[in-house]
Amino acid sequence: MTMTLIEMDGFLRGKCLPGDMKVNETNAEYLVRKFAEAEAQLTSLTSQLESVVAENAALKSKAAELVHEASEVYSAYNSTITEPDGDFMDMQTLQEMQSVETPATDAFLAEVRASGIDQWIASRDGRWNGTSAEAQRFAAQIRQGGSV
Numbered sequence: 001m002t003m004t005l006i007e008m009d010g011f012l013r014g015k016c017l018p019g020d021m022k023v024n025e026t027n028a029e030y031l032v033r034k035f036a037e038a039e040a041q042l043t044s045l046t047s048q049l050e051s052v053v054a055e056n057a058a059l060k061s062k063a064a065e066l067v068h069e070a071s072e073v074y075s076a077y078n079s080t081i082t083e084p085d086g087d088f089m090d091m092q093t094l095q096e097m098q099s100v101e102t103p104a105t106d107a108f109l110a111e112v113r114a115s116g117i118d119q120w121i122a123s124r125d126g127r128w129n130g131t132s133a134e135a136q137r138f139a140a141q142i143r144q145g146g147s148v
Helices: 005-012 027-078 088-098 103-123 130-143
Strands: none
Touching (some): 103 130
16 A cells, blocks of 8 residues: 555544554554565565576576577678678677677676675675775776676
């Protein structure tokens, strides 16, 4: 159930009750339950997002392999025909497929990689040295889209 700002204000002032409030449930219990439901839904959606990103990364990787293989086959075939433009369109399509961009997936995976570095830094329990500082710079570089 969603609430508007006016409905929430009325609820907090005790002037109205939401329709999905349980019998003998206090306002605090209701809000804790609703926040727990929202947190569970967020956790589920985050898990689904991580799964989709992992699948997308795997598909992108496999597609690049297949495009490379097909490109080699087309190159070999094109070298056997006399027309200079014999199969140019297929080669161009393959080249375009190889360079497909997925910025949302790339950004998410960069954050995952950088988070791993952050976890390593946190595992050091405050013991800092040049390696930890360098790791922080590297994590920031990854987040900005730098090379891995």
